[in-house]
Amino acid sequence: MAGLISPTDQDKLRDAFAEITRRVHLLFFTQTLDCETCLQARQIVDELPPLSDQIVVDEVNFVLDKDKVRQFGIDRVPAIAVTFEDAEGAQQDTRIRFLGTPAGYEFMSLVQAVLVAGGRPSLLSPATLARLAAVDQPVSMQVFTTPT
C-alpha cells in the first residue's frame, strides 16, 4: 500500500523521532462494525511505527476489552491513548487522548504527543510548569479541531 506520508516528510519525521528515548505505545481503540472512520484512522496510525522502532501500536477492541476502555476513559472510537514505558518497563499514561481520525493538523498534534511521551523535554515555560504543578484537582481539557 502506498504510504500516506510523502518520502520527504517521512525523513523529517524519522529525524524527529530519533530524539525518542523510551518506547511509546499508542493504544488504538477500535471496533469492526459501525465505525466509519476506524479503518482510516488505523491506516494513519500505522504510518508511525515504520519511522521509529520506539513506536508501537497496540490495538484495543472497544467492544470486548472493557477493562482498558474503562481504565483509559474512552467512550467512542476511533480513539488513541498515548502511553510510554518507564525505566522499569511499566506502562505510564500520558493522559493525552485523540478522539477521531488524526488527519491534517491532528496528525501533527499526534506527532508532538509521541515526542513528548517519548521523553522530549516539555516546551512549556517554567512559569507554566509551576502553575501546572499546583493543580490539585482533576481537569479535563477537550480541544476541538478539524483536519484543515
Place this chain on the structure above:
Amino acid sequence: MAMSSPQITAYAVEATEFPDLARRYRVTGVPKTVVNDSVEILGALPEDAYVEQALSGVGK
C-alpha cells in the same frame, strides 16, 4: 499540559467526526478548548494567557 500534571487529561477531538460533541459544546470555530465542561477558550492564545484561562476555574 497533561504530561506535566497528573491531574490533567487532554482530549484532542475531531469535531466533524463527532457532531454530537460539537453540538453539546457549541463548537462554532476551531480550535476551541473546553475545560471541565465550563471554561471555554476560542482560538489560539499565547501560552501564558491560554494556561491562565484554562485553569481559571481550578484552585492554585
